[in-house]
Amino acid sequence: MNLNDINLSQLQADPSETVAPIYSIGDLAQEFGVTTRTIRFYEDKGLLNPRRDGLKRIYDQRDRVxxxxxxxxxxxxxxxxxxxxxIDMYDTEPGELGQLEYMLRRLAEQRQTLLQQKQDLEQTLSELDQIEAQCLKQLASMDERKHQ
Amino acid sequence: MNLNDINLSQLQADPSETVAPIYSIGDLAQEFGVTTRTIRFYEDKGLLNPRRDGLKRIYDQRDRVxxxxxxxxxxxxxxxxxxxxxIDMYDTEPGELGQLEYMLRRLAEQRQTLLQQKQDLEQTLSELDQIEAQCLKQLASMDERKHQ
DNA sequence: TTATAACTTGACGTTTACGTAAACGTAATA
DNA sequence: TATTACGTTTACGTAAACGTCAAGTTATAA
Structure with a gap:
């Protein structure tokens, strides 16, 4: 089932080398709770680039990450x-200076977006707290009336 | 232009009462940087419920929030x-006990989602930091070679 | 050998979140 | 009075992110 098992059952030339784990599309789909259609779609969009065994897609650690x-x-x-x-930023080796400066700008932008999100997040969380407090208060007052 | 201006120019019966600010659809669109189409769409989806002056939509503070x-x-x-x-949770007055318990469950769920997001956010931010550090290192080494 | 499971490539369908255009009403301004 | 600005509804268009067949291949189990 798991391509990894097949790999392990094959004789290794050098037993000191650990087998690099590989995965079928179904393996990944199950592990991450998505459909195979989704994974193929991501490949279409250039987000994934598994190698092939004939027609079959073979995913390694890098694809998984x-x-x-x-x-x-x-x-x-x-x-x-x-x-x-x-993701581009994660694995681009920036060679020239222009590339580097461009990447630093993009990093800064991305950080800005994330910091804004963080602020939105914390505001929302604190509002949820307030609402919950209201609910609990309401619950308590209902409880009180019950015990009257 | 701003419906608020019109309102202010009208004679007030009681000058001690501050005029409740109201807004046209264009006002809100401009303030929040969205199109009027978007605002109408949100109304279609039940997210907004402005009152009307004839056909025209009149937004008050609550709509704005x-x-x-x-x-x-x-x-x-x-x-x-x-x-x-x-948003439902924000302005639902939970009367019965069942409603309250339901809301508390939903609040907990929502909090879980937001906390997961927060974790994702912080992980991403710290990875951006690492990437930036790499970039700066690279930049420094290029600078060094230039000064050799 | 047949059936079952897991894979493949199309290709059309669907939902979401609006964009865009048409055709019209209203109100202030030149 | 004509233009301009801002508003209205109706309706078709569209990009994104898949879902859902269909039709075929490959490998293992019964």
């Missing part, structure tokens, strides 16, 4: 295009 | 449906 990044980006509400841009 | 909440929800990546659910 990328998928994790994509899903984290989604939880933060970013579009796949934005996520692509962010 | 709601719009602010909607936009904050969007920045956090929630769908309009989710946002509707959240």
């Amino acid at each position: 990328r998928l994790r990044l994509v899903l984290r980006g989604k939880r933060l509400g970013f579009s796949l295009d934005e996520i692509a841009g962010i | 709601r719009l602010r909440l909607v936009l904050r929800g969007k920045r956090l990546g929630f769908s309009l449906d989710e946002i509707a659910g959240i």
